[in-house]
Amino acid sequence: MKKIKKIIERILFEPLQGILAIFLFYFFSCLKPETASWLGGKLALILSPIVPQNKRALDNIRLIYPKLNKSKQHKILYEAIENLGRNAGEYPHLGNIEKFITLKGKENLPDNSDAFIFVAAHLANWELTPYPGVSINRPIMRVYRKLNAPLAEWILRKKQSPLPGEVVPKGNKGAIKMLSVLRSKGIVLLLSDQRLNTGIKIDFMGKPANTLTSPAVMSLKLKCPIIPLQIIRKKGSFFDIVIHPRIDLDKFKGDKETKIKNIMLEINKVISSWINEHPGQWFWHHRRWKV
Numbered sequence: 001m002k003k004i005k006k007i008i009e010r011i012l013f014e015p016l017q018g019i020l021a022i023f024l025f026y027f028f029s030c031l032k033p034e035t036a037s038w039l040g041g042k043l044a045l046i047l048s049p050i051v052p053q054n055k056r057a058l059d060n061i062r063l064i065y066p067k068l069n070k071s072k073q074h075k076i077l078y079e080a081i082e083n084l085g086r087n088a089g090e091y092p093h094l095g096n097i098e099k100f101i102t103l104k105g106k107e108n109l110p111d112n113s114d115a116f117i118f119v120a121a122h123l124a125n126w127e128l129t130p131y132p133g134v135s136i137n138r139p140i141m142r143v144y145r146k147l148n149a150p151l152a153e154w155i156l157r158k159k160q161s162p163l164p165g166e167v168v169p170k171g172n173k174g175a176i177k178m179l180s181v182l183r184s185k186g187i188v189l190l191l192s193d194q195r196l197n198t199g200i201k202i203d204f205m206g207k208p209a210n211t212l213t214s215p216a217v218m219s220l221k222l223k224c225p226i227i228p229l230q231i232i233r234k235k236g237s238f239f240d241i242v243i244h245p246r247i248d249l250d251k252f253k254g255d256k257e258t259k260i261k262n263i264m265l266e267i268n269k270v271i272s273s274w275i276n277e278h279p280g281q282w283f284w285h286h287r288r289w290k291v
Helices: 002-029 033-050 053-064 070-096 132-136 150-158 172-183 214-222 256-277
Strands: 101-104 116-120 140-144 167-169 187-191 200-204 207-211 226-235 238-243
Touching (some): 002 033, 002 070, 033 070, 116 256, 140 172, 172 214, 187 214, 200 256, 207 256, 214 226
Parallel strands (some): 101 238, 116 187, 116 226
Antiparallel strands (some): 200 207
């Protein structure tokens, strides 16, 4: 049955998802950024009862916030769904919403053109996390997960990103490219909260979760700093992008494996604090924990 279900998804649902994604992209591109953002949020809420992934999101919210009453748990879900819809509406306008962004903490960036790693999370509109590259006039290479719908992947990812820097799919190609960029004194951005089948199982939001190790591994290997990058949706389509002070790598002692584990625990702790500040802005829909 599982094989049949996957075949049906691949033949029927994935092409439909691709066609819908392409239609929405060009539809939202015809609107003003703030209008597209608002409408995207409303459409996501209207369609939410027929989206099965919302059940997974609610299960995750209940897992992490079991002491919250049902109304507060559903409020987080409501906000998360609206945030995702707004992201979709804003996507065609990524290169044209500078007036909606306030960049904070620029003083925390290295003074020179040395390599460093940004670590960010699936919060607010995470597609805007490369924006600091515009301010400092340096491209930011980032790794992404391929879309499930191949048609949408082919159309949307073939379009050049309006934000500076190369975009490469995760995997061996992405890992090789990251090392190359850092060795060339470039900047790499990683969304460190995504679920992996590999990695190390450590605490995230109070629960064990597989966690990527590449920020710690690359930082130790190439001796480049790790700088947390937070994005916050303030109101509507307005954002704060906050560059936090670099993580103090000198405080981590022990052998290589111990250092990697403790660095990633520190990163998870930072990201967890951001999620707790704005739980309705996080992407609860992915399989971060097996529930």
